[in-house]
Amino acid sequence: xxxxxxxxxxxxxxxxxxxxxxxxxxxxxxxxxxxxxxxxxxxxxxxxxxxxxxxxxxxxxxxxxxxxxxxxxxxxxxxxxxxxxxxxxxxxxxxxxxxxxxxxxxxxxxxxxxxxxxxxxxxxxxxxxxxxxxxxxxxxxxxxxxxxxxxxxxxxxxxxxxxxxxxxxxxxxxxxxxxxxxxxxxxxxxxxxxxxxxxxxxxxxxxxxxxxxxxxxxxxxxxxxxxxxxxxxxxxxxxxxxxxxxxxxxxxxxxxxxxxxxxxxxxxxxxxxxxxxxxxxxxxxxxxxxxxxxxxxxxxxxxxxxxxxxxxxxxxxxxxxxxxxxxxxxxxxxxxxxxxxxxxxxxxxxxxxxxxxxxxxxxxxxxxxxxxxxxxxxxxxxxxxxxxxxxxxxxxxxxxxxxxxxxxxxxxxxxxxxxxxxxxxxxxxxxxxxxxxxxxxxxxxxxxxxxxxxxxxxxxxxxxxxxxxxxxxxxxxxxxxxxxxxxxxxxxxxxxxxxxxxxxxxxxxxxxxxxxxxxxxxxxxxxxxxxxxxxxxxxxxxxxxxxxxxxxxxxxxxxxxxxxxxxxxxxxxxxxxxxxxxxxxxxxxxxxxxxxxxxxxxxxxxxxxxxxxxxxxxxxxxxxxxxxxxxxxxxxxxxxxxxxxxxxxxxxxxxxxxxxxxxxxxxxxxxxxxxxxxxxxxxxxxxxxxxxxxxxxxxxxxxxxxxxxxxxxxxxxxxxxxxxxxxxxxxxxxxxxxxxxxxxxxxxxxxxxxxxxxxxxxxxxxxxxxxxxxxxxxxxxxxxxxxxxxxxxxxxxxxxxxx
Numbered sequence: 001x002x003x004x005x006x007x008x009x010x011x012x013x014x015x016x017x018x019x020x021x022x023x024x025x026x027x028x029x030x031x032x033x034x035x036x037x038x039x040x041x042x043x044x045x046x047x048x049x050x051x052x053x054x055x056x057x058x059x060x061x062x063x064x065x066x067x068x069x070x071x072x073x074x075x076x077x078x079x080x081x082x083x084x085x086x087x088x089x090x091x092x093x094x095x096x097x098x099x100x101x102x103x104x105x106x107x108x109x110x111x112x113x114x115x116x117x118x119x120x121x122x123x124x125x126x127x128x129x130x131x132x133x134x135x136x137x138x139x140x141x142x143x144x145x146x147x148x149x150x151x152x153x154x155x156x157x158x159x160x161x162x163x164x165x166x167x168x169x170x171x172x173x174x175x176x177x178x179x180x181x182x183x184x185x186x187x188x189x190x191x192x193x194x195x196x197x198x199x200x201x202x203x204x205x206x207x208x209x210x211x212x213x214x215x216x217x218x219x220x221x222x223x224x225x226x227x228x229x230x231x232x233x234x235x236x237x238x239x240x241x242x243x244x245x246x247x248x249x250x251x252x253x254x255x256x257x258x259x260x261x262x263x264x265x266x267x268x269x270x271x272x273x274x275x276x277x278x279x280x281x282x283x284x285x286x287x288x289x290x291x292x293x294x295x296x297x298x299x300x301x302x303x304x305x306x307x308x309x310x311x312x313x314x315x316x317x318x319x320x321x322x323x324x325x326x327x328x329x330x331x332x333x334x335x336x337x338x339x340x341x342x343x344x345x346x347x348x349x350x351x352x353x354x355x356x357x358x359x360x361x362x363x364x365x366x367x368x369x370x371x372x373x374x375x376x377x378x379x380x381x382x383x384x385x386x387x388x389x390x391x392x393x394x395x396x397x398x399x400x401x402x403x404x405x406x407x408x409x410x411x412x413x414x415x416x417x418x419x420x421x422x423x424x425x426x427x428x429x430x431x432x433x434x435x436x437x438x439x440x441x442x443x444x445x446x447x448x449x450x451x452x453x454x455x456x457x458x459x460x461x462x463x464x465x466x467x468x469x470x471x472x473x474x475x476x477x478x479x480x481x482x483x484x485x486x487x488x489x490x491x492x493x494x495x496x497x498x499x500x501x502x503x504x505x506x507x508x509x510x511x512x513x514x515x516x517x518x519x520x521x522x523x524x525x526x527x528x529x530x531x532x533x534x535x536x537x538x539x540x541x542x543x544x545x546x547x548x549x550x551x552x553x554x555x556x557x558x559x560x561x562x563x564x565x566x567x568x569x570x571x572x573x574x575x576x577x578x579x580x581x582x583x584x585x586x587x588x589x590x591x592x593x594x595x596x597x598x599x600x601x602x603x604x605x606x607x608x609x610x611x612x613x614x615x616x617x618x619x620x621x622x623x624x625x626x627x628x629x630x631x632x633x634x635x636x637x638x639x640x641x642x643x644x645x646x647x648x649x650x651x652x653x654x655x656x657x658x659x660x661x662x663x664x665x666x667x668x669x670x671x672x673x674x675x676x677x678x679x680x681x682x683x684x685x686x687x688x689x690x691x692x693x694x695x696x697x698x699x700x701x702x703x704x705x706x707x708x709x710x711x712x713x714x715x716x717x718x719x720x721x722x723x724x725x726x727x728x729x730x731x732x733x734x735x736x737x738x739x740x741x742x743x744x745x746x747x748x749x750x751x752x753x754x755x756x757x758x759x760x761x762x763x764x765x766x767x768x769x770x771x772x773x774x775x776x777x778x779x780x781x782x783x784x785x786x787x788x789x790x791x792x793x794x795x796x797x798x799x800x801x802x803x
Contacts, residue, residue: 073150
């Protein structure tokens, strides 16, 4: 679902920038998957200015061309022009050198300095189709304006520019499927009032064309409203309305249909306009038609009805599948002069049946089948009628029909403050709870020390239980404001099977063994001298053995490092130099008030990747080999990739510190020679030690695999020039945030540092893999995704995109 920031500001006033609004909405549950820039004229007329033709003479070498000089503000440039109407003294629109134009037809092109039949031309005097402003190519645009030469053309044409949010709307939030719905959430987040359109001026002009309405089942259609408007003129919509629809990815059709689409996306209330002259005997009947009745829809396909669809009919035949799709012949056309405008509240169940059985998914059915606001039809009807009169002319020629025999009641929900605190896991003051709910238009009634009764308006179809009220409080209060403990628990909402730590350890051992590792088991007793000479272990935390057998086995180990190095030394001394080892073991620590134990997982890599053969020479292992193994291990445990920080501290020469949230989960790096010599190991060793106990807490079970998508994956490459200090991890996080659900994988296939780029810079060649598991990606969606990525790289890490 798309929401235009400019239109959102008509409902609620705010000064926050688009990124902040996107962040607030995402944190509250309306996930913003992307931000697009809408320009009513493609390209935004950048580099296009108002100019004045100073001279105009025939081209010496071409009969149909003229050589002009044009004042473009501070500079007079020569331009060769082929338009028959160009003349001295005209105010014209000039595309200067470097401007990129998107014409009405054809591909975008860039204005370059050129020689045309021997005469220099530094720009182009434009016709309206060359600017994307219309279809005419009869001649250049001649302006009637006093604007100074050099004024950007965007100011003259009142170019509309604005950000558009792409919101991944979850099925339960039907109430937010409009600008008004999003504004209601912002009301609670920003604590500002929502401004509704004013319909107080609505009036019935006369009753010369009344329509009789009959609803056979109010269970299927609890509310049906409508009126007639006569003497309208159907024509293209004004530019503001067309721009509104285009920003949301919709194609304008005509002023009447465009207004119904405007109301749908503005207020969340679908409307339908019927050509009144096609309605037999001016009578509307809401009913179901017999099974196998043929019905031709707007797409000119004949469909056999199942008898379960709710239909809008006249006395002779069906006019529309209610809430889903219109019928051929009854819709608004260029010849329409009178309409019947429908605004209804249908049962979600009956609309869902009609939509699914015919495979028709429309903006209207999307909203109706999830549940619309039963209190909105009359307001939306009046709003639309006023707009139609303003834009298409005409007059309201009937009383408003509003059949609503059994009004839908508000939901009443008993809520206890203790349950709010228990489910959220944090005490939230009663005053704040009440304020949040009131701002969400949820009334707090019958309040006591223990709780209250929440009165919820029926447009909030997802808020019907006490847990739903608590969720509303939490999402506005902010999930990020609730600190989580290391162990998660649920009060009574669900029971989760206990994690089998032995199974997870066994599966991890299988994974490592499959990658060529050998498991070792070493003694928990070790030399005190390791802690004394290591430079990173605290001697005071040694757990000493009172009845020690020898000095070499005098303390419990604080790390699996040194006992593992002893195994390496034993094997290397016996000419087994290519080693991959892992160990699950316990580390022990002495504290002021007792002792502490931690389960660790250690990994060792040293020597060559594989034995030397005639196929290829042997290659030594490197840091990427070990880090890739750690990544695969975390993926196996279904743990998200951690944050990384480059460190240079004992026992490593260099390493990455891995953290999840605020908690360190381990380190991966190459050991310093000082450390390896303590165990008499003389070759380079790569080592990782991970806190296994903490990984078990974070693991959400073993990774579940799914069927390979039947829709193709798309690869796009980018080259970024960035500061040397910017890590790939930072680049990856920016990409994952901007790429959203479509971005499946990011790869690096080249890194360059040298004299061909600025000092202090490096170049990454990156590959991006995009895929949608539900459909084939179009070029438009791919280009939009890549554009978001490039803008994020430029904005957040100061990247230069090499194109």
